[in-house]
Amino acid sequence: MRRMWLGLTAVVGLAVSTGCGGPTPEDSEARLAALEAEGKQMDHALDAVEDRLMGSQGRLAMWSELGRRHQEVSVVQCKVADAHLAAIMKHYDKQDQKARTIKQRNSMASVDTAVLTSGKAPSQQGRN
Numbered sequence: 533m534r535r536m537w538l539g540l541t542a543v544v545g546l547a548v549s550t551g552c553g554g555p556t557p558e559d560s561e562a563r564l565a566a567l568e569a570e571g572k573q574m575d576h577a578l579d580a581v582e583d584r585l586m587g588s589q590g591r592l593a594m595w596s597e598l599g600r601r602h603q604e605v606s607v608v609q610c611k612v613a614d615a616h617l618a619a620i621m622k623h624y625d626k627q628d629q630k631a632r633t634i635k636q637r638n639s640m641a642s643v644d645t646a647v648l649t650s651g652k653a654p655s656q657q658g659r660n
Contacts, residue, residue, distance in 0.1 A: 541568055 541571055
């Protein structure tokens with residue numbers, strides 16, 4: 533963009549200096565200076581827009597990369613979580629089975645002790 537403005541300024545300057553523009557009014561140098569200043573302002577404005585666009589493209593590329601990485605990590609996390617939850621369920625099943633076995637042993641032991649602690653010894657029952 534700067535080259536275009538510089539080229540345009542050069543063409544205008546060349547045309548004015550060779551006399552192709554016809555008779556030049558008295559304020560032609562002032563107008564030329566104003567046009568060059570305006571061209572510089574336009575260059576600065578276009579540079580600012582270009583910088584903003586490049587920055588936006590950089591941020592967009594960064595967010596795209598972060599999104600892609602997040603998807604990859606999510607897949608790995610889901611696999612690990614599935615395995616972990618399966619292990620937790622296996623552990624709870626094992627603990628439930630263990631609790632049932634202990635409860636069954638305790639209930640069998642209480643039945644055995646109730647019979648044995650009835651006040652009569654087993655050998656005494658056989659004699660009566």
